[in-house]
Amino acid sequence: MIPRRAADIPAWYNAVDILERNLAGRAEKVALLTPDREMTFGEVSAEVNRVGNALERLGVRHGDRVAILAPDGAEWAVTFFACLKIGAVSVGMNTLLTPAELAHILVDSGARVLLLHGSLLEPARKALEQSTPVEHVVLIGDASDAADDVLRWEEWVAVESSELESRRTHRDDFGTLSYSSGTTGAPKGIFHAHRDYVLCAQLWGVDVLGLTAEDRTFSVAKLFFAYGLGGNLLFPWWVGASVVLYPGSPRRAVDVLAMVDRFRPTILFNAPTGYASILAVENFTERYDLTSLRLGVSAGEALPAPVWHEFRERTGVDLVDGIGSTENFHIFISNRPGDIRPGSSGKPVPGYDCRIVDPDGVPVARGDVGTLQIRGETAALFYLHQAERSRQVFLGEWLDTGDKYCEDAEGYFWHAGRSDDMLKVGGIWVSPVEVESVLIEHDSVLECAVVGVADDSDLVKPKAYVVLKDGGSGDDDLVRILVAHCVDRMAAYKRPRWIEFVDELPKTATGKIQRFRLR
Numbered sequence: 001m002i003p004r005r006a007a008d009i010p011a012w013y014n015a016v017d018i019l020e021r022n023l024a025g026r027a028e029k030v031a032l033l034t035p036d037r038e039m040t041f042g043e044v045s046a047e048v049n050r051v052g053n054a055l056e057r058l059g060v061r062h063g064d065r066v067a068i069l070a071p072d073g074a075e076w077a078v079t080f081f082a083c084l085k086i087g088a089v090s091v092g093m094n095t096l097l098t099p100a101e102l103a104h105i106l107v108d109s110g111a112r113v114l115l116l117h118g119s120l121l122e123p124a125r126k127a128l129e130q131s132t133p134v135e136h137v138v139l140i141g142d143a144s145d146a147a148d149d150v151l152r153w154e155e156w157v158a159v160e161s162s163e164l165e166s167r168r169t170h171r172d173d174f175g176t177l178s179y180s181s182g183t184t185g186a187p188k189g190i191f192h193a194h195r196d197y198v199l200c201a202q203l204w205g206v207d208v209l210g211l212t213a214e215d216r217t218f219s220v221a222k223l224f225f226a227y228g229l230g231g232n233l234l235f236p237w238w239v240g241a242s243v244v245l246y247p248g249s250p251r252r253a254v255d256v257l258a259m260v261d262r263f264r265p266t267i268l269f270n271a272p273t274g275y276a277s278i279l280a281v282e283n284f285t286e287r288y289d290l291t292s293l294r295l296g297v298s299a300g301e302a303l304p305a306p307v308w309h310e311f312r313e314r315t316g317v318d319l320v321d322g323i324g325s326t327e328n329f330h331i332f333i334s335n336r337p338g339d340i341r342p343g344s345s346g347k348p349v350p351g352y353d354c355r356i357v358d359p360d361g362v363p364v365a366r367g368d369v370g371t372l373q374i375r376g377e378t379a380a381l382f383y384l385h386q387a388e389r390s391r392q393v394f395l396g397e398w399l400d401t402g403d404k405y406c407e408d409a410e411g412y413f414w415h416a417g418r419s420d421d422m423l424k425v426g427g428i429w430v431s432p433v434e435v436e437s438v439l440i441e442h443d444s445v446l447e448c449a450v451v452g453v454a455d456d457s458d459l460v461k462p463k464a465y466v467v468l469k470d471g472g473s474g475d476d477d478l479v480r481i482l483v484a485h486c487v488d489r490m491a492a493y494k495r496p497r498w499i500e501f502v503d504e505l506p507k508t509a510t511g512k513i514q515r516f517r518l519r
């Protein structure tokens with residue numbers, strides 16, 4: 001099967017096939033490597049069956065949601081495929097979120113089971129203190145102070161059979177529910193179907209990126225992001241390549257470099273900020289052996305051309321920038337090996353149609369900037385529990401990306417910002433409205449506005465303009481206090497990198513803050 005259209009996939013299809021197609025001929029091949037563990041396709045498959053049986057024993061059935069809150073590792077990957085195999089829907093949770101955000105996702109998704117890593121016990125415990133639908137918690141790794149009623153992964157799977165029949169799923173049945181942040185309000189739940197994983201694997205992973213069984217992928221972007229899940233699990237396994245899972249922090253470039261040095265991957269998945277932070281490590285090419293790399297992939301935010309050139313000069317490795325979204329599951333416009341325009345997002349991935357439209361929905365002239373809409377079979381259909389927002393974004397066959405783009409004479413697409421106020425910081429969404437609402441909670445702050453400002457690498461980071469209550473002018477101490485205030489209440493990547501104290505903020509006649517003027 002070479003699926004380039006949904007109709008190429010059998011109507012009744014379970015995407016556990018992505019794993020199990022390797023059992024004929026590659027069962028003994030290493031499927032995944034982590035800093036402390038290695039598993040073959042055969043071993044992963046047996047473990048998937050045990051976990052599938054264990055989930056069914058807990059009562060998990062077709063369509064039920066299973067949340068995963070864990071660093072990237074073997075258990076994450078195994079649980080993901082176990083859910084597919086029994087027709088359940090996995091909810092990969094962002095490990096950086098606050099307890100309140102985690103609780104929201106547990107409630108909104110209706111998760112009945114939570115797979116929880118011991119290192120995340122604290123935020124999870126606080127989240128579970130609120131009323132959530134979670135009936136069972138399965139604990140991965142050791143955490144001696146966990147409650148008695150949690151199940152322990154090892155014991156939980158040990159008693160199960162390694163045989164399991166796939167449950168019958170339609171190619172259009174959902175296999176994942178991912179959460180993505182918006183400007184205001186709660187994160188939006190986005191379902192993807194069994195069909196989407198194989199279509200994206202073929203259309204971009206194989207046809208554009210050129211993945212083969214000889215590759216070994218490594219991703220700094222986590223599995224709970226669609227970017228990491230596709231790039232570092234589904235697409236490589238679709239072609240029988242091995243994946244290296246990294247449980248550490250994306251912010252530690254030296255750890256990332258040490259992983260590449262140790263595991264010798266051929267393809268690196270990272271966000272532009274991640275590449276810029278590698279470049280900032282002194283003499284990194286002398287200290288770490290990166291010669292295994294044949295390509296780097298960049299997504300999450302636009303990759304500035306200077307970063308592309310510097311990375312190429314220092315390492316000899318070409319970076320392939322492509323734009324994807326959780327709504328579409330993965331990349332739909334991309335550069336490709338051997339055909340790269342640094343600074344651009346490349347050309348539409350075959351299988352997707354792209355159009356750039358004005359505010360009335362009319363296509364603009366080539367070269368003009370407009371809003372990008374895409375059409376393709378991997379697009380989600382709606383946001384869970386957000387009918388109104390869904391109607392604005394999912395326009396029948398077309399999906400409104402909210403990104404501004406222009407297409408040049410040669411057909412390359414150039415990112416030109418967002419049509420909302422959302423910021424991508426290190427490839428992850430940050431809502432200026434959310435940062436403002438946290439800053440304003442501080443006693444000294446009268447009002448504030450947060451905008452994206454480019455740093456030395458031309459990558460956007462949040463900057464806050466703050467008006468103080470006492471009419472004061474502020475100082476470095478207050479900057480530190482306000483940043484600490486933000487880090488206490490939000491994921492640290494959302495904190496303002498600069499704070500400027502001002503006497504007033506630019507406003508419209510109706511009193512609305514004009515963020516564009518601050519930008």
Ligand code: 3UK
Binds near residue numbers: 300323324401429
């Ligand atoms: C922005 C980019 C310019 C853009 C994602 C690869 O990022 C992913 O999904 P999200 O839902 O965010 C989507 C939004 O992020 N963006 C992403 N990549 C680029 N802007 N150049 C890029 N290369 O605003 C887009 O609408 O978090 C990325 C694969 C799968 C994904 N889900």
